[in-house]
Amino acid sequence: MSNEKELKIGDIVTGIYKTGKYIGEITQDRSSHYLVKVKAVLKHPQQGDLHHPKQAEVGFFHERRALAFNEQTNIPKTMVKKFEGEIPDYYSSLKLAIEHLMEELDKEDSVFGSMSKEKLKALKQDYFKGRE
Structure with a gap:
């Protein structure tokens, strides 16, 4: 039996969206996609240009936000x-995902890593404004 047949509306799943990974609930089956309502973050999205991963010298170095709690x-x-x-609690999982990504970027010692960490620091301030 394939994965598609096993999953149904209401199931709790993990899903990869762009470069982030989330825990969520299936709310709709849309033929080749599931509509998933986000409940927690397992992996924070990478920063920068998705078409030029790990490169700093791009036209625009994107800030990539994690999907929000209950965002579909x-x-x-x-x-x-x-x-x-x-x-896990959404904000606890988000904090852990950011910390893990920051640790990975610390190992790189590159312009890409530095630029990514600056974006993540700004995102962290925004995500947790009034929560810490």
């Missing part, structure tokens, strides 16, 4: 898997 997004069925376990 279409995720290709091939990128959605059943989630087992307890769903």
Whole structure:
């Protein structure tokens, strides 16, 4: 039995959207995609240009936000898997995902890493304004 047939509306899943990974609930089945309502962040999206990953010398170095709590997004069925376990608090999971990405960027010691960390610091301030 394929993954598509096993999943249904209401299931808790992981899904990869662009370069981020999330835990969410399937709210609609849209033929080749599921509409997923975000409940937690497992991996924060990479910063910069998606078409030129890990490159700093691009026309515009994008700030990539994580999907918000309860935001809904279409995720290709091939990128959605059943989630087992307890769903972490959204903001706790977001904080851990940012910290993990910052640690990875610290290892790089590159212009891309420095630019990414600056974007992430600004995002972190915005995400947690009034929460810390």
